[in-house]
Amino acid sequence: MNPFTVHEGIVAPFNRSNVDTDTIIPKQFLKLMKKEGYGKFLFYDWRYLDGEEENPEFILNRSHYKKASILLSRDNFGSGSSREHAVWSLKDFGFRVIISSSFADIFYSNCVKNGVLPVVLPQESIEELFDREEKSEIYPLEVDLEKLVITDFNGFKESFDLDPFIKEMLLNGWDEISMTLQKEKSIENFERKHPIHFSLKDAVPQRNSE
Amino acid sequence: MGKTLYEKIWDRHVVEKRENEPNLLYIDLHLIHEVTSPQAFDGLKKENRTVRCPELTLATMDHSIPTENRGFPFGDPVAQLQVEALEKNCKEFQIPLFNLGSDRQGIVHVIAPEQGLTLPGQTMVCGDSHASTHGAFGALAFGIGTSEVEHVLATQCLQLVPSKTLAIQFTGQLAPGITSKDLILALIGAYGNDFATGYVIEYRGEPIKAMSMEQRMTICNMSIEFGARAGLMAPDQVTFDYIKDKPFAPKGADWERALEDWKELYSDEEANFDNIIYFDVTQVSPQVTWGTNPGQVVSVKGEVPNPEASSGFARSNVENALDYMGLKPGTKMEDIPINVVFIGSCTNSRIEDLREAARVLKGYEKSSDVRGIVVPGSQQVKAQAETEGLHHIFLEAGLEWRNSGCSMCLGMNDDFVGPNERCASTSNRNFEGRQGENARTHLVSPAMAAAAAVKGHFYDIRDWEYKLQEVNS
Numbered sequence: 001m002n003p004f005t006v007h008e009g010i011v012a013p014f015n016r017s018n019v020d021t022d023t024i025i026p027k028q029f030l031k032l033m034k035k036e037g038y039g040k041f042l043f044y045d046w047r048y049l050d051g052e053e054e055n056p057e058f059i060l061n062r063s064h065y066k067k068a069s070i071l072l073s074r075d076n077f078g079s080g081s082s083r084e085h086a087v088w089s090l091k092d093f094g095f096r097v098i099i100s101s102s103f104a105d106i107f108y109s110n111c112v113k114n115g116v117l118p119v120v121l122p123q124e125s126i127e128e129l130f131d132r133e134e135k136s137e138i139y140p141l142e143v144d145l146e147k148l149v150i151t152d153f154n155g156f157k158e159s160f161d162l163d164p165f166i167k168e169m170l171l172n173g174w175d176e177i178s179m180t181l182q183k184e185k186s187i188e189n190f191e192r193k194h195p196i197h198f199s200l201k202d203a204v205p206q207r208n209s210e
Numbered sequence: 211m212g213k214t215l216y217e218k219i220w221d222r223h224v225v226e227k228r229e230n231e232p233n234l235l236y237i238d239l240h241l242i243h244e245v246t247s248p249q250a251f252d253g254l255k256k257e258n259r260t261v262r263c264p265e266l267t268l269a270t271m272d273h274s275i276p277t278e279n280r281g282f283p284f285g286d287p288v289a290q291l292q293v294e295a296l297e298k299n300c301k302e303f304q305i306p307l308f309n310l311g312s313d314r315q316g317i318v319h320v321i322a323p324e325q326g327l328t329l330p331g332q333t334m335v336c337g338d339s340h341a342s343t344h345g346a347f348g349a350l351a352f353g354i355g356t357s358e359v360e361h362v363l364a365t366q367c368l369q370l371v372p373s374k375t376l377a378i379q380f381t382g383q384l385a386p387g388i389t390s391k392d393l394i395l396a397l398i399g400a401y402g403n404d405f406a407t408g409y410v411i412e413y414r415g416e417p418i419k420a421m422s423m424e425q426r427m428t429i430c431n432m433s434i435e436f437g438a439r440a441g442l443m444a445p446d447q448v449t450f451d452y453i454k455d456k457p458f459a460p461k462g463a464d465w466e467r468a469l470e471d472w473k474e475l476y477s478d479e480e481a482n483f484d485n486i487i488y489f490d491v492t493q494v495s496p497q498v499t500w501g502t503n504p505g506q507v508v509s510v511k512g513e514v515p516n517p518e519a520s521s522g523f524a525r526s527n528v529e530n531a532l533d534y535m536g537l538k539p540g541t542k543m544e545d546i547p548i549n550v551v552f553i554g555s556c557t558n559s560r561i562e563d564l565r566e567a568a569r570v571l572k573g574y575e576k577s578s579d580v581r582g583i584v585v586p587g588s589q590q591v592k593a594q595a596e597t598e599g600l601h602h603i604f605l606e607a608g609l610e611w612r613n614s615g616c617s618m619c620l621g622m623n624d625d626f627v628g629p630n631e632r633c634a635s636t637s638n639r640n641f642e643g644r645q646g647e648n649a650r651t652h653l654v655s656p657a658m659a660a661a662a663a664v665k666g667h668f669y670d671i672r673d674w675e676y677k678l679q680e681v682n683s
Contacts, residue, residue: 203306
């Protein structure tokens, strides 16, 4: 995972609450077995008319938002299904930061694992950002992960909270699995005294069975 | 100070705890399926890693499989590739798999309990948000993304920060004909669909104790629709009776040992919750959703709300939902005609759910304007229903009787709701496009779905004229 330090990018306003992961990436794309290339399917049902013609009404189809890398939205962003494809599609489209008043838990965790920064701001700041964006032709923001500050260089400056460990993970681009694998001794010690009450041993397939 | 049930389970699974770091938590059972696992296996292979504990992992196919003809070739070659990939990965990493042809196959959240794999006090995860279902047994169970699926495959652990705790104290008694589906929908409707975000819920009180495991699972299943990652219920005699003698559950002396262990699994009286809400179940009526999230719900005797009753952004939320759903404010819920009925999903596809639907349908035929499918949650549920003759009732009513799978809940296979069609569904999500592009979903209980199939519109189950009281043979 690439480290995340400071990101400057254009804001795309997504003025909906409860944006669920079914909407972010509809189920038909969940049959693909890769992690890349989902950007073109992002918000599929809203973004395209019949035959994959772009819906001119849809916000991300407006030319100045096609290069957006910061998504601004409302309450309960990413609710519903645990599909990580939702984050893969947002990231592949170009989003590195998502700003909202609240996120669904699983989606939040999926963002972090993929180097996408979820930023929670109070409702008033969300309203102000929507307002400032609407009044600008192009609205860039700078997100400083080290300082935990968002600024627009035009009077808006707001700090945000982030779990210190998540911050370190993102700043360094650490691989979480490698970190856990280094704790093998602790895991083995734990297993020695930890009871498991079911047994699936008989259902484990033999290596040479057909 | 006492501990909550959540804290007790958590503490039993902490492998390592360091300051300013998440806890390293051990996972007792990892459920995997064809849709959210292939990229995780690819990740393992790329790094030359292996599956640490195949015997603590169970795989099945449920999300994208057909419910009619099960053999290869599938009508959908892309779905078949995904199913073949899971077969191959399970073989390579020696993971137990209940494959398509197996009589133990089914929706992952239906088969783990019925096989005796969901046990009190366990930690369980699945690359599926409805893993919360297993909380009904007093297991800490939650959905994870594919990165975490890979993490658990490689290490049998996850790095996690504890959630806040929310106690939901139910009081009173459910009225006749009211199901646990109505209760959880009414609760989400009363508090809002993201109220429990950041929390793990413990459902408590006499109304829970009075419920069967099937009813309890329906409530825990929809914890995620309330925003919570997990929902818990303290195990009791009902739980133990359900588990006893299930295929993979402990037997003999192991059973006695496990039982001792499980009887400690309750929140201490002096335990502190971060938040407590009290909810009187007495007034709960049959529920029908009208909008595009599960909190947008009313009583079947109610009507479609008027956006003008709200202001600001809340108003546009209602307007957007009504626009998508093609509904006018003030329309009586009982006057809304439907085209499709879906009885199934990890929320409501267990044997009790099917009995409930069959009891309503007995002696009736579906409306000619409606098509409908009944999709049992597992092949075992299917076999049980056929032993009881329930499938005859569904078929005689004009509904289709299928093989098990997630099916029309998310329409990944051939079972979907068409554009602008309106579906009475026993599933868990009424999101835009969930059951099909431009499909309109109304969430209801199995009995309410069955009644709607006959009437062709929503109908208050409390007014139903049953043609036979008991259908059990």
